[in-house]
Amino acid sequence: MLLPAAALLGWLMVYPAVEAVHLSFTSWDGFSSPQGIGLENFSDLLHDKRFKEALLHNLAFIASMPIWVGLPYGIAWALHRKVFGWKFFRFAFFLPVVLSPVVIGVYYMIVLRPDGPLNSALESVGLGFLAAEWLNDPSIALPTVIAIIIWATMGIGVLIFLSGLSSLDTEQIDAARVDGASSWQVQRHVIFWQMLPVIEFWAILIVILSFTALFPLIYTLTYGRNDTSVVDFFLYQEAFTAGNLGYASAVGVVMLIAIAIVGGAVLGLLRIRRRGT
Amino acid sequence: MSTDAMRLGEAWGHSTIRTVLSRVKSGAVWICLAAVAVSALYPIFFLFATALRTKADYEASPGGFPEVLTTEHLSDAFSGVHFGHYALNSLLVVVPAVLLIAVLSSLAAYALIHFNFPLRKGALVLVVLLMAVPPAVILIPIFKTILDAGLLNDRLGLILVYAALNLPFSIYLLASFMKSVPTELLNAARIDGAGALRTLWSVVLPLVRPGLLTLLTLNFLFLWNEFLYSLVLLQTEGNRTIMVGIAQLQGRFAKDYGLISAGLLLSMIPPLLIFIFFQRDLARGLTAGAVK
Numbered sequence: 001m002l003l004p005a006a007a008l009l010g011w012l013m014v015y016p017a018v019e020a021v022h023l024s025f026t027s028w029d030g031f032s033s034p035q036g037i038g039l040e041n042f043s044d045l046l047h048d049k050r051f052k053e054a055l056l057h058n059l060a061f062i063a064s065m066p067i068w069v070g071l072p073y074g075i076a077w078a079l080h081r082k083v084f085g086w087k088f089f090r091f092a093f094f095l096p097v098v099l100s101p102v103v104i105g106v107y108y109m110i111v112l113r114p115d116g117p118l119n120s121a122l123e124s125v126g127l128g129f130l131a132a133e134w135l136n137d138p139s140i141a142l143p144t145v146i147a148i149i150i151w152a153t154m155g156i157g158v159l160i161f162l163s164g165l166s167s168l169d170t171e172q173i174d175a176a177r178v179d180g181a182s183s184w185q186v187q188r189h190v191i192f193w194q195m196l197p198v199i200e201f202w203a204i205l206i207v208i209l210s211f212t213a214l215f216p217l218i219y220t221l222t223y224g225r226n227d228t229s230v231v232d233f234f235l236y237q238e239a240f241t242a243g244n245l246g247y248a249s250a251v252g253v254v255m256l257i258a259i260a261i262v263g264g265a266v267l268g269l270l271r272i273r274r275r276g277t
Numbered sequence: 278m279s280t281d282a283m284r285l286g287e288a289w290g291h292s293t294i295r296t297v298l299s300r301v302k303s304g305a306v307w308i309c310l311a312a313v314a315v316s317a318l319y320p321i322f323f324l325f326a327t328a329l330r331t332k333a334d335y336e337a338s339p340g341g342f343p344e345v346l347t348t349e350h351l352s353d354a355f356s357g358v359h360f361g362h363y364a365l366n367s368l369l370v371v372v373p374a375v376l377l378i379a380v381l382s383s384l385a386a387y388a389l390i391h392f393n394f395p396l397r398k399g400a401l402v403l404v405v406l407l408m409a410v411p412p413a414v415i416l417i418p419i420f421k422t423i424l425d426a427g428l429l430n431d432r433l434g435l436i437l438v439y440a441a442l443n444l445p446f447s448i449y450l451l452a453s454f455m456k457s458v459p460t461e462l463l464n465a466a467r468i469d470g471a472g473a474l475r476t477l478w479s480v481v482l483p484l485v486r487p488g489l490l491t492l493l494t495l496n497f498l499f500l501w502n503e504f505l506y507s508l509v510l511l512q513t514e515g516n517r518t519i520m521v522g523i524a525q526l527q528g529r530f531a532k533d534y535g536l537i538s539a540g541l542l543l544s545m546i547p548p549l550l551i552f553i554f555f556q557r558d559l560a561r562g563l564t565a566g567a568v569k
Binding site for chain 1: 307310313316318338340384387388400407420421437441442444534538544549551564
């Protein structure tokens with residue numbers, strides 16, 4: 001009974017995973033058969049300015065993690081405390097989750113145009129000085145895309161934190177209250193530690209998303225222009241517009257290594273805080 | 278007595294200030310929540326409005342309420358750009374893939390949870406490991422495998438790839454539901470003479486219906502919304518899926534916001550239906566693994 005699933009997974013998951021490493025040591029244009037060239041792809045990557053820029057942009061997404069974690073955590077906390085209208089809010093925040101990143105990208109492409117709805121709304125309420133070329137100005141295009149992905153994934157974060165908050169150990173919290181802890185102290189010293197596994201889970205998800213889920217957004221919002229290229233977009237371009245499929249495979253391998261390193265570093269940071277306090 | 282009254286007054290004043298402060302604070306929090314909620318719901322309003330108003334009306338107040346209505350964009354979306362055709366192409370890939378995933382993952386999860394065989398633990402670990410492989414990382418080797426198999430630009434190729442990419446998560450999800458099916462029940466079925474497949478079909482699957490529903494809705498949503506693999510594996514106009522059609526629309530009809538909005542709305546119908554009717558099942562799937 002395991003056989004059908006195992007066969008499919010072997011053919012289209014395990015074998016490609018092995019083949020990914022093999023192809024990264026080759027030069028392949030997609031037509032002829034791949035030629036082994038040793039480590040050349042990797043040494044080229046080290047000197048590829050466009051690749052390094054893309055990687056740096058991915059790190060910028062990860063650097064926004066405090067907001068990426070804090071915003072859904074705060075919202076989940078408010079919903080957990082049953083603020084007025086919490087059921088409606090839970091419904092509203094969930095909506096962007098079901099939309100395709102392509103839909104979100106095209107929607108924001110229209111809304112953020114220089115003559116689009118956002119700028120004209122800002123002007124009509126007298127905040128015209130805030131109007132900007134959100135996606136065309138290289139100095140703010142990347143922050144704009146970061147804000148969009150935080151907005152787009154916020155609902156998943158809220159859901160995950162809500163399910164974490166609903167299984168908190170209330171006895172410990174009551175005990176801390178009885179001992180005279182302020183609500184901030186309870187939040188920081190009791191609830192935070194209980195929530196840490198959930199926060200870690202969300203943080204790892206963010207690292208993976210920041211490396212591998214940006215492609216559709218970048219494709220529709222900027223097509224990598226204005227200093228917004230990221231590694232998965234770079235991989236696609238190298239493979240399917242430049243025809244360097246071997247080189248693109250090396251990008252994939254580096255991507256996986258980067259996820260492992262950054263993910264490990266993020267978990268490390270969270271755990272050091274645990275020992276420190 | 279006067280001092281008592283003063284104390285009382287002080288205490289009263291103090292607590293009023295405190296109440297006012299906390300009211301202001303929770304009011305500010307509430308306004309922030311409301312602002313985020315508006316930004317989350319606004320796309321629906323905006324796309325409806327833009328799809329139903331004339332170009333000139335849109336340009337007069339791009340984000341506001343429509344005044345001059347038209348159905349021209351909606352009919353263009355079907356006649357000029359063949360959005361209906363793209364949507365059908367998506368369904369022809371997504372529905373078979375989701376059904377394939379449901380069948381394969383039911384069989385696999387059942388075998389992994391309720392049978393003892395050598396390397397069972399190893400197989401479970403492998404499923405979790407494969408769950409962690411990001412699809413973008415193996416894009417090139419999968420492209421090569423599909424190319425070598427002669428399945429490029431063939432719906433079957435994308436169906437099989439979709440099934441493979443989502444199988445590990447689906448097996449994991451169903452397995453976590455099947456764990457709670459009591460072994461006594463399976464033994465009873467066996468004593469009554471039911472074979473393994475019969476037991477799966479009439480005993481196990483009815484018991485894990487919520488899990489199955491989560492699996493179907495979540496996979497449908499993922500695959501309907503998927504972009505990268507359908508862009509790479511189905512490159513001809515005849516079998517282009519809806520998300521690829523939309524993404525490429527931008528270049529061809531850059532300023533035709535009414536038409537683009539109509540297309541976006543059309544592509545949002547299945548996700549919105551799932552959102553409205555299966556919100557709880559989706560939520561269960563999305564939080565699986567976060568809380569043990």
